Amino acid sequence: MDKRQKEINNLKDYKYGFSTDIENIQAPKGLNEDVIKFISNIKKEPTWMLEFRLKAFERFKVLKEPDWQKPKFPKIDYQDLYYYSAPKSMKDKPKSLDELDPKLLETYKKLGIPLQEQARLNGIAVDAVFDSVSVATTFKDELTKQGIIFCPISEAIQNHPELVKKYLGSVIPTSDHFFATLNSAVFTDGSFVYIPEGVRCPMELSTYFRINASNTGQFERTLIIADKGSYVSYLEGCTAPMRDENQLHAANVELVALDDAEIKYSTVQNWYPGDQDGKGGIYNFVTKRGLCKGKNSKISWTQVETGSAITWKYPSCILKGDNSVGEFYSIAITNNHQKADTGTKMIHLGKNTKSKIISKGISAGSSDMTYRGLVDISSKAKNSTNYTQCDSLLMGNKCGAHTVPYIKNKNSESNIAHEATTSKISEEQLHYCQQRGLNPEEAVGLIVNGFCKEVLQQLPMEFAVEAQKLVGISLEGSVG
Amino acid sequence: MKEQLQKDFYNSIKNLSLSQKDIEIKKFCLDNFIDKGFPNKKEEDWKFSDINQIIKNNIGELSFYNDQASTNKVDTSVFVDGLEHNKIVFINGRIEKIDFEYEKKDQIEIIDQSETINEFENSNSLSDLNNAFTNKCFKILLKKGYQLAKPLIIYHTTNSKIWSKNINLRLNFELDKDSSLRLIDLFNDVSEKNFLNIFYNFELKENAVLKNYKVDKLENKNIKYSFNNIDQDKNSISETFILSSGSNFSKNEINCNLNGVYASAFVNGVFSLSNDKHHEIRSIINHSTENTKSYQLIKSVLEQSSKAVYQGKIFVNSDAQKTDGYQLSKAILLNKESEFNAKPELEIYADDVKCSHGSASGSLNEDSIFYLMSRGLNYQQSRELLINGFLLDVVEKITDSEIKNLIKNMLGIKE
Numbered sequence: 001m002d003k004r005q006k007e008i009n010n011l012k013d014y015k016y017g018f019s020t021d022i023e024n025i026q027a028p029k030g031l032n033e034d035v036i037k038f039i040s041n042i043k044k045e046p047t048w049m050l051e052f053r054l055k056a057f058e059r060f061k062v063l064k065e066p067d068w069q070k071p072k073f074p075k076i077d078y079q080d081l082y083y084y085s086a087p088k089s090m091k092d093k094p095k096s097l098d099e100l101d102p103k104l105l106e107t108y109k110k111l112g113i114p115l116q117e118q119a120r121l122n123g124i125a126v127d128a129v130f131d132s133v134s135v136a137t138t139f140k141d142e143l144t145k146q147g148i149i150f151c152p153i154s155e156a157i158q159n160h161p162e163l164v165k166k167y168l169g170s171v172i173p174t175s176d177h178f179f180a181t182l183n184s185a186v187f188t189d190g191s192f193v194y195i196p197e198g199v200r201c202p203m204e205l206s207t208y209f210r211i212n213a214s215n216t217g218q219f220e221r222t223l224i225i226a227d228k229g230s231y232v233s234y235l236e237g238c239t240a241p242m243r244d245e246n247q248l249h250a251a252n253v254e255l256v257a258l259d260d261a262e263i264k265y266s267t268v269q270n271w272y273p274g275d276q277d278g279k280g281g282i283y284n285f286v287t288k289r290g291l292c293k294g295k296n297s298k299i300s301w302t303q304v305e306t307g308s309a310i311t312w313k314y315p316s317c318i319l320k321g322d323n324s325v326g327e328f329y330s331i332a333i334t335n336n337h338q339k340a341d342t343g344t345k346m347i348h349l350g351k352n353t354k355s356k357i358i359s360k361g362i363s364a365g366s367s368d369m370t371y372r373g374l375v376d377i378s379s380k381a382k383n384s385t386n387y388t389q390c391d392s393l394l395m396g397n398k399c400g401a402h403t404v405p406y407i408k409n410k411n412s413e414s415n416i417a418h419e420a421t422t423s424k425i426s427e428e429q430l431h432y433c434q435q436r437g438l439n440p441e442e443a444v445g446l447i448v449n450g451f452c453k454e455v456l457q458q459l460p461m462e463f464a465v466e467a468q469k470l471v472g473i474s475l476e477g478s479v480g
Numbered sequence: 481m482k483e484q485l486q487k488d489f490y491n492s493i494k495n496l497s498l499s500q501k502d503i504e505i506k507k508f509c510l511d512n513f514i515d516k517g518f519p520n521k522k523e524e525d526w527k528f529s530d531i532n533q534i535i536k537n538n539i540g541e542l543s544f545y546n547d548q549a550s551t552n553k554v555d556t557s558v559f560v561d562g563l564e565h566n567k568i569v570f571i572n573g574r575i576e577k578i579d580f581e582y583e584k585k586d587q588i589e590i591i592d593q594s595e596t597i598n599e600f601e602n603s604n605s606l607s608d609l610n611n612a613f614t615n616k617c618f619k620i621l622l623k624k625g626y627q628l629a630k631p632l633i634i635y636h637t638t639n640s641k642i643w644s645k646n647i648n649l650r651l652n653f654e655l656d657k658d659s660s661l662r663l664i665d666l667f668n669d670v671s672e673k674n675f676l677n678i679f680y681n682f683e684l685k686e687n688a689v690l691k692n693y694k695v696d697k698l699e700n701k702n703i704k705y706s707f708n709n710i711d712q713d714k715n716s717i718s719e720t721f722i723l724s725s726g727s728n729f730s731k732n733e734i735n736c737n738l739n740g741v742y743a744s745a746f747v748n749g750v751f752s753l754s755n756d757k758h759h760e761i762r763s764i765i766n767h768s769t770e771n772t773k774s775y776q777l778i779k780s781v782l783e784q785s786s787k788a789v790y791q792g793k794i795f796v797n798s799d800a801q802k803t804d805g806y807q808l809s810k811a812i813l814l815n816k817e818s819e820f821n822a823k824p825e826l827e828i829y830a831d832d833v834k835c836s837h838g839s840a841s842g843s844l845n846e847d848s849i850f851y852l853m854s855r856g857l858n859y860q861q862s863r864e865l866l867i868n869g870f871l872l873d874v875v876e877k878i879t880d881s882e883i884k885n886l887i888k889n890m891l892g893i894k895e
Contacts, residue, residue, distance in 0.1 A: 068524070379816065379817075382816075392826075392828070394828065394830075394831035394833075395831060396831055397798055397801065397829075397830050397831050397832070399829075399831070400827070400828060400829040401826075402825070402826055402827045402828060403825060403826040404823070404825050405822075405823065405824060405825075405839070406821075406822075406823050407820075407821065407822040407823070407839055407841070408819070408820075408821045409811070409813065409819065409820045409821070409841040409842075410819045411813070411816060412814060412815055412816045412818060412843045413816065413843055414842065415840070415841070415842030415843070416841045416842065417838075417839075418822075418824070418837075418838060418840065419836070419837070419838040420824070420826060420836060420837050420838070421835070421836040422826055422828050422834075422836065423833070423834060423835075424831040424832055424833075
């Protein structure tokens with residue numbers, strides 16, 4: 001028995017729970033105008049960017065931390081955080097991968113990011129974000145040939161100010177909610193993608209975020225613009241080292257799809273979830289919003305949420321263009337003391353707009369999972385349709401699964417269908433699998449993977465395999 | 481509003497023979513209400529129906545004092561024909577008649593509980609308002625094993641004497657072991673622009689059966705709020721049917737606590753709305769112990785710029801294994817101005833449960849109309865047939881055949 005327990009514990013230990021010893025440059029602790037100026041200054045930002053940040057900070061000062069959500073968390077002291085942290089060796093940016101700090105490379109190797117040769121083989125261009133500064137961007141040449149811009153957002157601010165100026169804050173304005181506004185004021189880095197008219201991005205673009213320095217909040221900002229008739233698929237993966245204290249992650253992601261463009265955004269989030277007693281872990285308070293600005297545009301969110309102590313995010317679509325399509329596929333798994341409050345918002349404004357929501361929630365241990373979503377069909381959005389399905393699976397009687405959908409239909413020519421179920425894995429299914437020689441854990445893995453299949457299918461190949469494994473790892477030890 | 485409330489409050493208690501302590505309690509409730517005011521859309525439960533604003537826009541200044549010294553004449557013409565029944569008659573909020581003519585007198589007890597106040601979970605400031613201003617409250621106690629021979633109809637009548645008034649009324653029911661009650665609430669409003677605030681409390685003991693049918697059919701310009709609290713013991717059954725149609729604004733809340741094993745609750749509702757009406761049903765079913773069951777079906781037909789809201793919540797406690805909870809809301813929007821909002825919520829802490837909900841809203845299916853028209857019906861007939869069929873589904877859930885027929889007649893649904 002003891003041996004088996006040990007094995008389970010080993011398996012359950014967080015695989016990415018190491019931290020790298022690299023000297024950091026940090027902004028002074030706390031949040032004030034000087035810190036914002038410090039960040040802006042160190043990034044050599046133009047004045048309009050600093051104004052953008054200060055405007056957001058002005059707004060932030062009057063906002064209150066929201067408290068309506070289900071997972072409650074202890075008050076965060078925003079003055080007790082470092083808002084900027086960069087590896088020292090980065091000050092003079094390396095020209096090529098060979099010049100990178102070998103320790104950094106080692107970190108990525110542990111994470112399994114195909115930064116060098118593997119990248120080429122896998123056909124993935126990686127923009128890796130280590131704490132707050134983007135370290136290396138591969139495949140740049142190949143993308144440049146097609147006119148695609150894929151670079152850290154701080155570089156885009158320098159080199160493509162007209163695009164950044166036009167679109168930054170157009171989907172998530174500086175006057176948005178608490179965490180989004182905080183991000184607008186202090187964001188450090190992130191990715192910027194621009195796909196020119198009519199270009200189909202030849203490969204999956206990918207970022208890997210990692211929080212390393214202790215006591216830093218990570219505030220990255222991603223902006224993706226798909227010009228007319230273009231297509232891009234973007235992957236995002238997240239991990240963080242194991243630490244006792246809670247860390248804050250408040251990112252903003254903005255997507256803009258113009259006429260006939262399509263953006264596919266996939267996330268596998270595996271931030272450190274805290275230990276078995278719920279100590280430590282990441283607070284993942286992310287704002288993701290996509291705007292289907294043009295006609296016939298499409299935005300599709302896919303997410304696999306297995307990590308973080310508290311996940312609190314609602315990737316949304318604003319379907320402004322006529323005939324635009326919004327999709328949301330989600331798997332959220334919580335175990336031990338994790339809490340997740342996630343879902344989506346589909347705001348139908350244009351005619352003939354369509355949206356689809358598939359959400360699968362699995363809770364085990366003493367965790368709590370909430371699906372919270374909004375479908376709003378305005379009176380102008382004639383002939384729009386929405387289909388929502390949210391299923392929850394419960395494992396054990398200490399966990400909770402909740403569904404809170406808001407459905408608003410202001411249009412008689414539109415249709416909304418919503419269904420939700422909550423259940424547990426049936427004894428019959430388990431028995432059937434075990435009868436055929438699977439042990440209980442394998443059986444549960446198989447059933448859960450089947451439960452999630454609809455969403456896993458939406459992920460790009462490379463991610464789907466990893467996600468499938470992640471689903472298995474997250475639930476290990478929760479049955480038996 | 482504060483001065484008005486205080487003035488009306490002292491006018492109201494002046495006529496009552498209350499002890500100092502009772503006055504203190506009522507005063508406390510009044511202060512609570514003054515503090516909180518009418519619920520508004522900042523409160524999650526009132527997100528879709530801001531009653532503060534609705535009262536402001538439709539009534540303006542309310543007065544809370546009702547002179548209940550003189551009796552009102554009971555107009556027998558409103559009584560239901562062709563169905564023998566017991567009666568409780570409220571006219572302008574004053575109890576005029578309690579008549580259990582068909583029942584054994586020693587099996588029913590009517591207890592004056594005017595000095596008590598209600599305290600419910602999941603309630604709001606309107607409960608405080610109700611506590612402060614109701615001056616008569618009765619508890620109707622059904623004794624062990626007694627099943628009412630005939631249904632009880634409660635007539636809620638208002639006449640044109642009142643205007644811009646707030647009327648509060650309250651009734652308590654206790655159904656002892658093995659007893660049963662069929663209860664119809666019938667609203668006959670001739671008055672305009674009043675705010676009715678009604679609280680019922682039901683206590684169901686082991687094996688008790690409660691069937692409550694709320695019928696608000698007659699066109700009127702009043703604003704109604706009704707709160708039913710139902711506590712259920714082992715094996716008890718409660719069935720609630722709501723026909724929500726007549727008033728300008730109406731909100732029905734059902735708060736059902738399934739405290740005993742094998743208790744079950746059924747909530748069925750029909751919204752049939754036109755003009756600028758705005759109605760809401762909000763249900764909270766608390767499954768607090770194992771093997772309990774709940775079923776909810778809400779259907780709406782919305783014309784012109786009417787608005788219907790359904791907020792349903794199924795709460796399953798971690799002890800409530802083997803819970804079966806089901807919830808379905810469907811709406812047909814007939815006009816592009818009409819609106820349907822839903823918030824079907826599940827909050828579940830036990831794993832061996834079967835809970836699901838569904839919600840759909842949309843227009844009348846043109847294919848079905850085409851099908852019927854190809855069989856020789858004209859457009860109007862096909863439309864009516866489809867709508868009737870859609871609503872009949874809910875009416876058919878009524879388990880009492882006498883009352884089912886009565887309600888079918890009221891709705892004008894032919895089979």
